[in-house]
Amino acid sequence: MKLSRKISEALQEAVVRLPSDVLSCIRQGREEEAKNASDVAGKTSLAVFDAILENLKIADKNLLPMCQDTGMFVFFVDLGRSCPLVPSKIEKAINEGALDAVEKAYYRRSVVTDPVFTRKNTQNNLPPIIHWNLVDGEGLTIRVLLKGFGSENCSSVRMLNPTGGPKAVIDAVCDIVRLGGGKPCPPIFLGVGIGGTMERSAYLSKRALLRDARIAHADPSYAKLEEDILAAVQTLRIGGGGFGGRVTALHVAIEEEPTHIAGMPLSVSINCWADRKAEIVWEGEDA
Amino acid sequence: MRKIQLPIAESDLLSLRAFDQVLLSGTIYVGRDQVHSRLFDLLENNQKLPIVLQGQAIYYMGPSPAPEGFPLGACGPTTSARMDPFAPRLLDEGLRVMVGKGPRSEAVISSIIRNRALYLQAFGGCGALYASTVRKVETLAFPELGPEALLLLEVEDFPVVVAIDSNGTSVFSR
Numbered sequence: 001m002k003l004s005r006k007i008s009e010a011l012q013e014a015v016v017r018l019p020s021d022v023l024s025c026i027r028q029g030r031e032e033e034a035k036n037a038s039d040v041a042g043k044t045s046l047a048v049f050d051a052i053l054e055n056l057k058i059a060d061k062n063l064l065p066m067c068q069d070t071g072m073f074v075f076f077v078d079l080g081r082s083c084p085l086v087p088s089k090i091e092k093a094i095n096e097g098a099l100d101a102v103e104k105a106y107y108r109r110s111v112v113t114d115p116v117f118t119r120k121n122t123q124n125n126l127p128p129i130i131h132w133n134l135v136d137g138e139g140l141t142i143r144v145l146l147k148g149f150g151s152e153n154c155s156s157v158r159m160l161n162p163t164g165g166p167k168a169v170i171d172a173v174c175d176i177v178r179l180g181g182g183k184p185c186p187p188i189f190l191g192v193g194i195g196g197t198m199e200r201s202a203y204l205s206k207r208a209l210l211r212d213a214r215i216a217h218a219d220p221s222y223a224k225l226e227e228d229i230l231a232a233v234q235t236l237r238i239g240g241g242g243f244g245g246r247v248t249a250l251h252v253a254i255e256e257e258p259t260h261i262a263g264m265p266l267s268v269s270i271n272c273w274a275d276r277k278a279e280i281v282w283e284g285e286d287a
Numbered sequence: 288m289r290k291i292q293l294p295i296a297e298s299d300l301l302s303l304r305a306f307d308q309v310l311l312s313g314t315i316y317v318g319r320d321q322v323h324s325r326l327f328d329l330l331e332n333n334q335k336l337p338i339v340l341q342g343q344a345i346y347y348m349g350p351s352p353a354p355e356g357f358p359l360g361a362c363g364p365t366t367s368a369r370m371d372p373f374a375p376r377l378l379d380e381g382l383r384v385m386v387g388k389g390p391r392s393e394a395v396i397s398s399i400i401r402n403r404a405l406y407l408q409a410f411g412g413c414g415a416l417y418a419s420t421v422r423k424v425e426t427l428a429f430p431e432l433g434p435e436a437l438l439l440l441e442v443e444d445f446p447v448v449v450a451i452d453s454n455g456t457s458v459f460s461r
Contacts, residue, residue: 040306041306041458044306044308044448044458047308047410047448048410048411051410051413051416051446052410052412052413054413054416055363055410055412055413055414055415055416056415058415058416058418058419059361059414059415062354062357062415062418062419063354064351064354064357064360064361064414064415064418065351065360065361065414065415066361066412066413066414066415067361067363067412067413067414067415068348068349068350068351068360068361068362068363068414068434069349069363069365069412069414070351070361106351106352106353106354106360107351107352108349108350108351108352108360108361108434109352109433109434110349110434121433121434123433148412150365150366150388150389150411150412153366181389181390181459182388182389182390182408182411182459183366183368183388183389183390185388185411185412186411241388241408241410241411241448242388242389242390242408242458242459243306243408243448243458244458272411272412273412274412
């Protein structure tokens with residue numbers, strides 16, 4: 001199978017069915033909400049979880065996109081420095097695969113050319129965003145998010161004080177989530193990028209959303225910070241659909257990088273419960 | 288769960304309370320960002336609207352394309368807050384029910400109280416679920432807007448939660 005076809009098939013699947021890690025987070029969240037659904041806020045939040053699970057069943061059965069906002073493609077290409085496949089071919093395979101999936105899986109055409117003036121629809125949901133990242137070796141791994149914009153509009157960047165420590169991080173994430181409230185289709189997934197520069201932290205926050213939600217951060221300090229952020233966010237009582245339940249977020253993943261002595265850039269990428277993602281590993285096929 | 292027929296009867300509208308879960312059946316307009324901007328401009332310029340708003344409901348939504356055998360693709364709600372600058376003007380014109388997701392501005396809440404209107408929240412992201420409730424679709428205006436065109440839907444048992452009732456009581460104010 002050609003690489004472009006592999007990409008297309010992964011994208012056709014991703015728009016209809018959630019990955020198993022995301023699904024298990026939603027099921028766990030539902031159980032958590034059910035335990036405490038004694039008041040009307042909790043009960044309504046629980047109804048949101050049930051609607052989500054019912055929706056996923058119908059999407060699966062009818063091969064319909066689970067959400068009409070089929071998102072903007074955000075690709076992350078981890079390209080081996082010695083990979084024999086040249087970037088121009090990879091780029092072509094991504095564009096061809098994405099275009100094919102848009103047509104075959106009934107993606108909504110949600111991309112416009114000019115952001116300010118004409119806002120003319122490109123009619124094919126392209127161009128995708130492609131982040132290129134060089135890694136060691138000869139391999140090639142392509143990962144992709146279908147990024148919905150109800151949640152993207154609630155994502156944010158904060159330039160924190162360098163001496164703020166974990167408290168400043170937790171407070172900033174909570175503030176961003178609180179401002180989003182019911183808008184990003186909670187329960188939500190949070191990608192947190194810390195360090196680098198302003199734009200680099202934003203990139204890291206997106207990349208963090210790709211991590212398997214069953215796996216905690218490799219560094220125990222950051223793994224604990226992920227847990228602490230999640231616990232703090234749950235106290236906001238936004239809940240499913242913003243109805244005030246106890247389960248606002250389903251998972252927090254952090255990616256961090258070296259930064260400057262004068263700063264601690266922090267970005268939060270908010271994703272709705274429909275945390276659609278896919279991974280395509282190149283196995284020597286043609287582009 | 289309580290079933291409500293659209294266009295909504297006055298007695299139904301006034302009796303619904305925040306957090307009530309309801310199934311809607313009947314006809315509802317569909318319009319989001321560009322439709323709101325255009326209807327607002329037409330009203331500001333004293334021009335005729337392509338639809339009658341009095342007594343009607345509008346759903347903030349932009350569907351994905353319909354596969355063969357379906358009247359419409361995935362069709363869950365979009366974020367209502369973006370319609371806030373335009374909503375009070377439409378309510379003043381006689382629109383009675385708005386369906387979307389997420390909180391509304393103070394100005395919208397005041398307008399809901401003033402006009403005895405209703406704001407319902409659909410389940411965010413549940414596009415396939417809502418597709419299964421759509422019986423008929425008609426494009427009424429602005430077809431050039433593609434997924435943002437002004438539609439008329441006929442729905443059956445379309446699930447929503449009352450988010451702001453006609454007294455202005457909101458599920459979001461805590």
